[in-house]
Amino acid sequence: MTQEMLVQEERNRQVAAAVLIGLAASANAMSASQTERGTYTTPSGRTGTFYSPTAAVIAQNNAAIQNEAMISATIETGEGNMAMLEQAAIKDSTLMPSESYGGQLHLAPPTDQAGAAKTYTIVITVGTDRHVVEVSQAPAGGIIAE
Structure with a gap:
């Protein structure tokens, strides 16, 4: 968002x-x-x-x-x-060298899995850095990120 x-x-x-x-x-x-x-x-x-x-x-x-x-x-x-x-929020006028920033990721619960858990991978590339996030999401809304 x-x-x-x-x-x-x-x-x-x-x-x-x-x-x-x-x-x-x-x-x-x-x-x-x-x-x-x-x-x-x-x-x-x-x-x-x-x-x-x-x-x-x-x-x-x-x-x-x-x-x-x-x-x-x-x-x-x-x-x-x-x-x-x-x-x-990160703004280009507030980020200085060596500062870090974060954000929010909202995931909707699985609806097309007939009650089964849903597993997927999110790959985020920032500059030359590649970040891989493995997500296992249960129908009850339990989210496990590794």
Whole structure:
């Protein structure tokens, strides 16, 4: 996967997370706005409703704290994911002589082997260096690289 594809995938994930967190925060706030109201029944059978301003303040403050924690955690996760992608990227302006670099290789599980393991060889040539990677991949997603 190219760096651009990985970054776009992360941005899409962040947008989806933001929408879901927004919905969760709205539902949390709505739920908190209803907790101060209630009904009662007296021993003689009369019923009624009540409103508790103290319960309203407590519920709304709790919801605000929970919403802030959800939003902060989502932002922190997104920033961490983007930082990890940035660290894994190699740029021609950042690679100096004797520095090393790495990357990610994502392998899809085998689908055409009727449940059998799949074995293949990946050959990577960088300049005059030839790197051979033997891969054995099981249907359960277990990957063994040698």
